[in-house]
Amino acid sequence: MYQKEMLITGPDRNGKPVKAIIRPYQTGDFDELIRIQAESFPPPYPEELLWNHEQLASHIANYADGAICIEVEGELAGSMTSLRIHWDPSHPMSHTWTEVTDDGYIRNHQPDGNTLYIVDLCVRPKYRKWGLAQLMMQAMYHLVIAEGMDRLLGAGRMPGYHLVADEMTAQAYLEQVVSGEIRDPVISFLLRCGRMPVGVTADYLDDEESCNYAALMEWRNPFKS
Incomplete structure (x- = not known):
């Protein structure tokens, strides 16, 4: 199981470092993880898409290595969840979040x-x-390398797209974010994390801000050709 301790500095700490730990999340964390999701994804994000106890338990049962959280001074501050799938980059499949994650239960983990x-x-x-x-993203990159996978893949929301949806396609929006002409809160962050665009998928999630689009973004294992 992955566990890493480090010292980090927050923007309001006057340079004073505090202890942070990345570790697998456990049953005793579930209530707090659900609260964190509710805080992180306020309306118009659909409330029914927030985690429930059954989904979190299924994450641990099916792929505990891919279910991590981060603590800051003992307080849960965030989480990240993943599963393994078979992906052919030469024939990228169109998919929804519900399809690829088994509606958030990841019982389809391969x-x-x-x-x-x-x-x-x-x-x-x-x-x-x-x-x-x-x-946490770096921890997932470590997991890709440790388990010998080819890549990390995910579909990022494009919450700024609704502001310009009448002017351009979702693909054009992604290209302008990648070129730096537009800043998107999610896609620009993923680019800073080293992710590269693969394309756009429609009807990925019920997400008004993204007009239901998402940008597929990957990180390739640098130790594999």
């Missing part, structure tokens, strides 16, 4: 899958700008 697929990433709002999401 232990020999060549790709680590990101199901969810959230950070408690009070810890935004602490770099916690990047730290």
Whole structure:
């Protein structure tokens, strides 16, 4: 199981470091993880898409290595969940979040899958700008390397797209974010984390801000050709 301790500095700590731990989440964390999701994804994000106890238990049962959280000074501050799938980059499949994650239960996890697929990433709002999401993303990159997978893949929301949807396609929006002409809160963050665009998938999630689109973004294992 992955566990890493580190010292980090928040934007309001006057340079004073505090202890953070990335570790697998456990049954005793479930209530707090659900609260973190509710804080991280307020309306118009659909409430029914927030985690429930059964989904979180299924994550641990099916792929505990892919279910991690981060603590700051003993307080749960965020979580990240993934599963392994088989992915053919020469024939990328169109899919929805519900299809690829088994409606968030990941019972379709494939232990020999060549790709680590990101199901969810959230950070408690009070810890935004602490770099916690990047730290959890790095932990997932470590998992890709440790288990010999080809890549990490995930579909990022495009919450800024609704502002310009009348002017351009979702693919054009993604291209402008990648080129730096437009900043998107999610896609620009993924680019900073080293993710590269694969394309756009429609009807991925019931998400008004993204007009139901999402951008497929990957990180390739640098130790595999």
